[in-house]
Amino acid sequence: MPLRVGYVREHFSSPLLQFAAFDEGRTFSLVECPGGTGQLISRLANDEIDVALALTDALISGIANGSKAYKLVGSFVSTPLNWAVITGKDAKFQGIPDLEGTTIGISRPGSGSQTMAYVMALQQGWPTDDLKFQVNNDIRGLINSVNDGSTSAFMWEWFTTKPFVDAGEVRFIGSVPTPWPSWLIAAHPSQDRAPFSEVRSFLVGLTKYIREFDSADSRASKNVDYIKAHFGYSADDIEAWLKTVAYPQDCLVIPEKVITDTLSILEKAGVVKVPEGGFDLEQFVETKVAKFA
Structure with a gap:
């Protein structure tokens, strides 16, 4: 049975989509998760996907807080x-400082949109410890x-949100870049669902398309058209984004x-609590x- 690979349909996923078009479902099938990383993690736990391309912070905080649904x-x-x-578009808020004490919208508990609200705070x-959220x-x-x-x-990725800003539906009032590389790949630990050999093969193939x-x-022409x-x-927006993004040379390496x-x-x-003796990275x-690198 092909691996079920969960992803968010955004420009970041272009190499994955190109790989999937070549594979044609032989070794993996894509499962779109418009709810973002919170939904990806939920679907890993609920046996709806086997592998997920998701946000670094939410994946790491999930494991640190006890999730056994996946490993990196x-x-x-x-x-x-x-x-x-x-x-x-008509809200009174003009800048990030105006948001103190208010309710922040998030996609799901444990999502990147929630984690980054903590980083912003x-x-x-x-x-x-008293941030208020609405899902x-x-x-x-x-x-x-x-x-x-x-x-x-x-909070949402800048270029994904820009069309809604350009259309006048909402307004930008600031930005908060992540203090870490943005995306990692996780898989369910069960060998029935995500056999090591199949996951490795998927990552080797993805590396080819990423390179x-x-x-x-590709950056000079093909990527913009795609x-x-x-x-x-x-x-213009695509070219601006391409100047800001880089991919790993080997998907199988995690620094x-x-x-x-x-x-x-x-x-x-305040998103995670360090256990006595510290974290074991092999967890x-x-x-x-x-x-590791």
Whole structure:
């Protein structure tokens, strides 16, 4: 049975989509998760997917907080993610400091949109133990919530949100880049669902398509045409995004520093609590698939 690979249909996923078009379902099938990383993690736990390409912070915090639904098996995007802070088109909020004490919209508990709200609070010097959240499931629910006033703002990737800003539906009031590389790959630990050999084979294939997408020739022309055709962004926005993004040369390698640095920041933000004796990094990574760098 092909691996079920969960992903978010965004421009970041272009190399995965190109790989899937070649594979044609022989070794893996794609499962779209518009609710983001929170939904990906939920589907891993509920036997709806076997592998997930998801946000670094939410994956690491999930394991640190006790999840046994997955372990890390690879890297996907090696540059930070620029999270836009979004409010309603007619809302009173003009900047991030105005959001203190208000209710922030998130897609799901444990999602990147929630984790980054804690990071934003840490940067602003707000207490992190009394943040208020409202779950709104997906980008459309989040947009509705800031416009009906049930939330003050939400956080989502900058370029994914820009078309809604350009259309006048919502407003940017700031941004918070992640202090870590943005995307990792996780797999369910069960050998019935995600056999090590099949996961490794998937990651080797994905690496090939990432290297092609990340090449100078592809960045100069093919990538712009591909993303424009599949996601509808303007050429200017695509070219601006391509200047900010980088992918790993080998998806099977996870830098140890990514995990330790992310845990350190998440602990400061109050998202995770360090156990007595510290974290065991092999708790996070399936070393029969991935290797540390």
